[in-house]
Amino acid sequence: xxxxxxKSQAGLQALNDFLADRSYIEGYVPSQADIVVYGxxxxxxxxxxxxxxxxxxxxxxxxxxxxxxxxVKKPVDSYGPAxxxxxxAAPAxxxxxxxxxxxxxxSDDEDTKVxxxxxxxxxxxxxxxxxxLIAKSNIILDVxxxxxxxxxxxxxxxxxxxxxxxxxxxxxxxxxxxxxIRKLQISCVVEDDKISTDFLEEEITAFEDLVQSVDIVAFNxx
Amino acid sequence: xxxxMVATVGYFQAVCGKQLKTNKxxxxxxxxxxxxxxxxxSNIAKHLLRVSDxxxxxxxxxxxxxxxxxxxxxxxxxxxxxxxxMVLKELNAYLQDKVFFVADRxxxxxxxxxxxxxxxxxxxxxxxxxxxxxxxxxxxxxxxxQAVRQNLSGVTxxxxxxxxxxxxx
Numbered sequence: 212x213x214x215x216x217x218k219s220q221a222g223l224q225a226l227n228d229f230l231a232d233r234s235y236i237e238g239y240v241p242s243q244a245d246i247v248v249y250g251x252x253x254x255x256x257x258x259x260x261x262x263x264x265x266x267x268x269x270x271x272x273x274x275x276x277x278x279x280x281x282x283v284k285k286p287v288d289s290y291g292p293a294x295x296x297x298x299x300a301a302p303a304x305x306x307x308x309x310x311x312x313x314x315x316x317x318s319d320d321e322d323t324k325v326x327x328x329x330x331x332x333x334x335x336x337x338x339x340x341x342x343x344l345i346a347k348s349n350i351i352l353d354v355x356x357x358x359x360x361x362x363x364x365x366x367x368x369x370x371x372x373x374x375x376x377x378x379x380x381x382x383x384x385x386x387x388x389x390x391x392i393r394k395l396q397i398s399c400v401v402e403d404d405k406i407s408t409d410f411l412e413e414e415i416t417a418f419e420d421l422v423q424s425v426d427i428v429a430f431n432x433x
Numbered sequence: 434x435x436x437x438m439v440a441t442v443g444y445f446q447a448v449c450g451k452q453l454k455t456n457k458x459x460x461x462x463x464x465x466x467x468x469x470x471x472x473x474x475s476n477i478a479k480h481l482l483r484v485s486d487x488x489x490x491x492x493x494x495x496x497x498x499x500x501x502x503x504x505x506x507x508x509x510x511x512x513x514x515x516x517x518x519m520v521l522k523e524l525n526a527y528l529q530d531k532v533f534f535v536a537d538r539x540x541x542x543x544x545x546x547x548x549x550x551x552x553x554x555x556x557x558x559x560x561x562x563x564x565x566x567x568x569x570x571x572x573x574x575x576x577x578x579q580a581v582r583q584n585l586s587g588v589t590x591x592x593x594x595x596x597x598x599x600x601x602x
Contacts, residue, residue, distance in 0.1 A: 232570045232592075239574050239577035268530070272538075
């Protein structure tokens, strides 16, 4: 719990977020909790932290009666959002760059940095060992002839003559369309990175004397 | 009398320690002493602002601002969808840097506004409540006070934001 260092930008940001839907630090009336946090903040937050500023101004109005407010003072770290506090402000030498101090994961200290680097290395090593998975697809094509007299065996021979790296022709069959016309249904397996469906269609329709059109019937990832 | 009105009357009675009567047209009447009678909720509210010990140390500006918010609650707040949208937007901007409507503490203006907005808030979705986080914060703070809430039901607010982009306001 806690807001972290309330003098830092990150701490004030945490306070601001915390107060977005709250009027006071604890409960629904001003209490010693507010006075403690107020003391820790010290000076009015910047105008862009509207919620923190509103709260600050409100608590300022209780200054004359601050000792009579209800509640018991507790250490400042016991107030605020549940969960891990933002990392305590890093060593005093970087007090100027408070604009990107908002380090939610608290990975500032050296130990975590070393550990993180080690993990990344291990992960990279493991990844290198693993065989690369090649994405493949199973495509079924419909090849339609111009007329019933077209020689289907010739079409099939031509289609199978299309050869490229990453292209493997599979089974085929002739499917009757009607009026004696049959179309060629042929399957193939392609490597996604090397062969595109556009390539297949262009290559097959290149036999324009025989082939009227090419359609993709099915496209499945393997 | 509608529930919010009953609540307002209840609050007024608690503040001035007197029972309010009603006249023929069902308007509440406060007997202010010296034979003076004050009728109408907003008139009684403004009267209380001047005489009640609770609000004695308001400055002139603050008292006038409070009166204006009472008027606002009376005239602008309705349950009409478009009006609700405008009112919430306006109040959300106004309450961005304030805990109460006027000065640094609870006044009649807050109570009056609370009772007027109660019917509106009872129907808002959680997303709308979260979108108007400043009004919601004010509302959930005000409704804790039993003297203010009277017989009205409590409105639920989520403690954990569930929609994006709210904290950025």
